[in-house]
Amino acid sequence: MLTYDLSERKGGPIYKFLYQKIKEEIIEGKIKPGERLPSKRALAEQMKVGVITVANAYDLLISEGYVRSEEKRGYFVQDLGSICINGGEPAAFKDELTEHKYLADFRANRMSLHMFPSTVWNRYMREALSLQADSLLETVPYKGLYKLRLAISEYLLQNRGIQVSPSQIIIGAGTEYLYSRLIQLFGRTCTFASEDPGYKKFEAISRGYGNPWEYIPIDDHGLIIDKLEQSDADVIHVSPSNHFPTGIIMPITRRKALLDWANKVKKRYIIEDDYDSEFRYSGQLILPMYAMDSNNKVIYMNTFSKTLVPSIRISYMVLPPALMERYEETMSFYSCTVSSFEQYALAKFISEKHFERHINHMRNYYKKQRKRILSSLKKVPLSEISDVYERGAGTHFLLKVHTRLTEEEIRRVAHEANLAVSLYSDYSDLVNAENQNTLVINYAAIQPERITEVLMRMSEIFPECRE
Amino acid sequence: MLTYDLSERKGGPIYKFLYQKIKEEIIEGKIKPGERLPSKRALAEQMKVGVITVANAYDLLISEGYVRSEEKRGYFVQDLGSICINGGEPAAFKDELTEHKYLADFRANRMSLHMFPSTVWNRYMREALSLQADSLLETVPYKGLYKLRLAISEYLLQNRGIQVSPSQIIIGAGTEYLYSRLIQLFGRTCTFASEDPGYKKFEAISRGYGNPWEYIPIDDHGLIIDKLEQSDADVIHVSPSNHFPTGIIMPITRRKALLDWANKVKKRYIIEDDYDSEFRYSGQLILPMYAMDSNNKVIYMNTFSKTLVPSIRISYMVLPPALMERYEETMSFYSCTVSSFEQYALAKFISEKHFERHINHMRNYYKKQRKRILSSLKKVPLSEISDVYERGAGTHFLLKVHTRLTEEEIRRVAHEANLAVSLYSDYSDLVNAENQNTLVINYAAIQPERITEVLMRMSEIFPECRE
Numbered sequence: 057m058l059t060y061d062l063s064e065r066k067g068g069p070i071y072k073f074l075y076q077k078i079k080e081e082i083i084e085g086k087i088k089p090g091e092r093l094p095s096k097r098a099l100a101e102q103m104k105v106g107v108i109t110v111a112n113a114y115d116l117l118i119s120e121g122y123v124r125s126e127e128k129r130g131y132f133v134q135d136l137g138s139i140c141i142n143g144g145e146p147a148a149f150k151d152e153l154t155e156h157k158y159l160a161d162f163r164a165n166r167m168s169l170h171m172f173p174s175t176v177w178n179r180y181m182r183e184a185l186s187l188q189a190d191s192l193l194e195t196v197p198y199k200g201l202y203k204l205r206l207a208i209s210e211y212l213l214q215n216r217g218i219q220v221s222p223s224q225i226i227i228g229a230g231t232e233y234l235y236s237r238l239i240q241l242f243g244r245t246c247t248f249a250s251e252d253p254g255y256k257k258f259e260a261i262s263r264g265y266g267n268p269w270e271y272i273p274i275d276d277h278g279l280i281i282d283k284l285e286q287s288d289a290d291v292i293h294v295s296p297s298n299h300f301p302t303g304i305i306m307p308i309t310r311r312k313a314l315l316d317w318a319n320k321v322k323k324r325y326i327i328e329d330d331y332d333s334e335f336r337y338s339g340q341l342i343l344p345m346y347a348m349d350s351n352n353k354v355i356y357m358n359t360f361s362k363t364l365v366p367s368i369r370i371s372y373m374v375l376p377p378a379l380m381e382r383y384e385e386t387m388s389f390y391s392c393t394v395s396s397f398e399q400y401a402l403a404k405f406i407s408e409k410h411f412e413r414h415i416n417h418m419r420n421y422y423k424k425q426r427k428r429i430l431s432s433l434k435k436v437p438l439s440e441i442s443d444v445y446e447r448g449a450g451t452h453f454l455l456k457v458h459t460r461l462t463e464e465e466i467r468r469v470a471h472e473a474n475l476a477v478s479l480y481s482d483y484s485d486l487v488n489a490e491n492q493n494t495l496v497i498n499y500a501a502i503q504p505e506r507i508t509e510v511l512m513r514m515s516e517i518f519p520e521c522r523e
Numbered sequence: 524m525l526t527y528d529l530s531e532r533k534g535g536p537i538y539k540f541l542y543q544k545i546k547e548e549i550i551e552g553k554i555k556p557g558e559r560l561p562s563k564r565a566l567a568e569q570m571k572v573g574v575i576t577v578a579n580a581y582d583l584l585i586s587e588g589y590v591r592s593e594e595k596r597g598y599f600v601q602d603l604g605s606i607c608i609n610g611g612e613p614a615a616f617k618d619e620l621t622e623h624k625y626l627a628d629f630r631a632n633r634m635s636l637h638m639f640p641s642t643v644w645n646r647y648m649r650e651a652l653s654l655q656a657d658s659l660l661e662t663v664p665y666k667g668l669y670k671l672r673l674a675i676s677e678y679l680l681q682n683r684g685i686q687v688s689p690s691q692i693i694i695g696a697g698t699e700y701l702y703s704r705l706i707q708l709f710g711r712t713c714t715f716a717s718e719d720p721g722y723k724k725f726e727a728i729s730r731g732y733g734n735p736w737e738y739i740p741i742d743d744h745g746l747i748i749d750k751l752e753q754s755d756a757d758v759i760h761v762s763p764s765n766h767f768p769t770g771i772i773m774p775i776t777r778r779k780a781l782l783d784w785a786n787k788v789k790k791r792y793i794i795e796d797d798y799d800s801e802f803r804y805s806g807q808l809i810l811p812m813y814a815m816d817s818n819n820k821v822i823y824m825n826t827f828s829k830t831l832v833p834s835i836r837i838s839y840m841v842l843p844p845a846l847m848e849r850y851e852e853t854m855s856f857y858s859c860t861v862s863s864f865e866q867y868a869l870a871k872f873i874s875e876k877h878f879e880r881h882i883n884h885m886r887n888y889y890k891k892q893r894k895r896i897l898s899s900l901k902k903v904p905l906s907e908i909s910d911v912y913e914r915g916a917g918t919h920f921l922l923k924v925h926t927r928l929t930e931e932e933i934r935r936v937a938h939e940a941n942l943a944v945s946l947y948s949d950y951s952d953l954v955n956a957e958n959q960n961t962l963v964i965n966y967a968a969i970q971p972e973r974i975t976e977v978l979m980r981m982s983e984i985f986p987e988c989r990e
Contacts, residue, residue: 112688169660178652185645193636195833221579229860366662367863393696396834
């Protein structure tokens with residue numbers, strides 16, 4: 057297997073020949089579903105061809121859905137039974153099928169794509185494209201289109217109760233991009249910190265810049281301020297209105313203590329990530345900390361990738377005036393990373409209240425979905441060996457499973473059962489008996505009519521449910 | 524002037540009151556065109572209001588075209604005679620008029636917006652929007668849409684003569700973004716270097732990361748390899764096919780020497796920025812260095828922001844396999860920064876040959892424009908005190924002016940004459956008698972029918988032409 061005679065090749069590039077040969081073996085069943093292909097380097101050496109040639113062949117196989125790539129694990133043959141094989145030319149988007157299609161994907165970054173209000177969105181995009189306005193063709197102002205910043209400031213005032221100037225807002229292609237700008241704004245000696253558990257990408261980005269990093273543990277009321285005081289942190293990243301993944305709302309006293317911490321030292325700042333705050337199903341609106349801050353110590357951030365669709369990369373941050381001045385002086389040479397057409401469409405989408413309506417629509421949908429999944433969960437064997445932790449927010453809950461499986465085994469058997477899961481420990485370095493074997497169940501992308509089937513399948517991966 | 528009685532305000536936010544008052548004074552001519560407004564902070568103190576309130580008011584004035592903001596200089600009242608004032612609601616895009624409108628803008632980053640093939644582009648954008656394909660709504664693969672990477676690899680093979688795999692390509696929202704990724708890939712101890720004169724933003728980005736930086740001088744054949752050998756540079760940024768702003772083509776011997784430099788030490792790499800290489804009006808196609816590199820030492824980069832429109836932020840880089848492996852291991856957590864819809868549209872635009880046609884169209888246009896401006900230049904007084912340096916490439920030439928004005932005076936009088944100019948020294952730290960008072964004349968955005976008028980105006984700024 058996987059040694060091919062290059063002399064059989066009748067012209068054309070080697071990678072196409074290689075791709076064709078492997079594809080034939082997959083279709084004929086000579087290479088079985090789930091089988092692991094040799095590494096690019098190994099096959100290249102064996103065939104005496106370049107690594108790029110093999111990479112090209114594998115890319116094509118992945119793009120057509122014959123093979124899937126798994127991070128740090130290698131290349132695996134897909135189960136063709138579960139994929140519609142097209143005899144002729146690849147269908148329009150088959151060449152984008154680079155990810156394994158799971159029966160159900162509970163991972164934290166998933167969302168319901170069919171909720172995207174594409175008709176309205178497309179209308180504004182068409183409008184932007186047809187305007188032929190020089191302002192949409194010229195280099196976009198580095199903070200982003202004024203129209204969009206104005207729409208965001210009005211939205212924030214009406215829906216999050218905070219008053220910010222459009223001149224304080226910076227638009228960027230995703231939150232990660234804005235974190236990069238912030239890290240650079242604070243400089244390389246600044247120690248960043250985040251809640252544990254929490255958003256791990258900030259750590260990766262921060263370490264990429266070589267900045268020192270700390271994690272601060274949380275308790276039932278969120279970030280433990282004493283631990284923060286004991287740390288070297290200069291800038292702390294928090295989600296006080298909806299902590300990820302626990303859903304904890306930081307109470308007012310602790311918010312005040314956090315602001316006090318920041319006010320004590322000039323270089324201290326708080327990054328308030330308001331991600332997911334739109335999805336809260338019970339109780340009153342939780343105001344952002346930004347609203348309480350009278351000393352310009354809070355940077356407010358949010359993204360549209362979670363509330364619209366992940367492929368639209370638009371996030372924003374609100375800087376206090378002193379930081380914005382520093383930004384203007386040192387970083388205005390960075391061009392805005394978001395296309396002007398999408399900024400225009402989003403500005404209209406927000407200012408004509410479609411965004412608000414969409415959020416309400418999503419909130420209702422997710423609320424129902426949450427109810428459905430929690431009630432279905434009670435009826436499957438899994439409920440007997442697990443406890444739900446949830447606080448009526450976000451698109452997920454925590455499920456602590458009492459099992460003799462290790463976390464590694466859970467990941468493996470879930471994957472074998474064609475379920476994509478994430479665990480509390482994916483977001484925490486402080487794993488203990490209490491939070492071990494705790495699944496983060498994001499139900500946003502689960503099809504409602506399949507909930508019971510999927511939860512039954514989930515039950516089956518645990519030996520305790522089968523006994 | 525500029526003291527207003529806040530008690531006159533009849534409700535509504537203070538910034539709107541302030542904006543209204545200043546606007547009235549401008550319209551009534553109480554504040555004169557060209558007059559400088561007080562700084563935000565000064566006015567805030569005087570009026571006893573917050574800086575943000577003033578910023579809001581100024582932003583509105585800028586957005587409606589009454590005031591312009593000039594980097595590091597302050598806020599100036601616009602000449603309303605040159606702006607169409609709309610009595611009622613601001614026109615659709617007046618709120619984006621944040622930049623001063625010059626009679627002519629010769630700065631290096633300008634281009635001809637009316638050449639953008641919006642009909643075809645919009646067709647593909649509409650197609651992308653109407654597809655409703657999950658692959659365009661899901662998180663985009665971190666390297667970018669496979670379809671686009673494939674189209675770029677085919678374009679590079681056919682038009683730049685280099686063979687790269689789609690798996691070697693990373694798509695990003697602008698070249699600056701990709702430089703950030705590269706700097707992080709090489710790590711904080713890596714010394715970056717660039718040609719002097721050259722692309723200064725790379726220095727700014729690199730210093731932002733805290734990396735050491737060096738400039739390497741050029742001679743008539745481009746980068747001086749001896750100087751590079753004597754430097755501490757690990758990674759050098761070059762534009763061998765079309766050096767900016769001189770248009771120098773690095774000859775083959777020097778390219779070989781540069782590759783030899785890289786091959787001597789494992790950590791050495793060459794970043795080949797192929798920006799503007801599409802615009803060469805005479806002689807044969809200049810192959811990229813990437814084509815000569817048999818040791819995987821060259822990173823190839825290019826952008827679509829210069830060849831399409833600046834507001835479409837799509838650039839790409841081609842990494843040698845070893846670097847791509849490092850990227851995959853350490854940076855695949857960075858989401859792609861470009862919206863999937865635009866990636867899809869660009870993929871179709873390239874693969875259906877519209878990009879190639881557009882480039883040819885632009886090349887012809889710029890070639891004519893070049894001829895027009897060079898021949899008009901001979902007929903104005905400026906020609907008597909200046910020498911043209913040009914090498915049939917890009918959208919600019921160098922104009923050395925023999926004048927008693929200093930560079931600072933040139934900038935000031937040009938600005939007063941409503942001309943935007945850039946100088947050689949904007950791109951070089953090594954200014955000497957030879958390159959002093961050398962204008963970089965980018966003619967891409969100059970309206971053909973106004974060339975003579977504009978060059979006459981340019982002549983008038985130099986006292987030698989008036990004598």
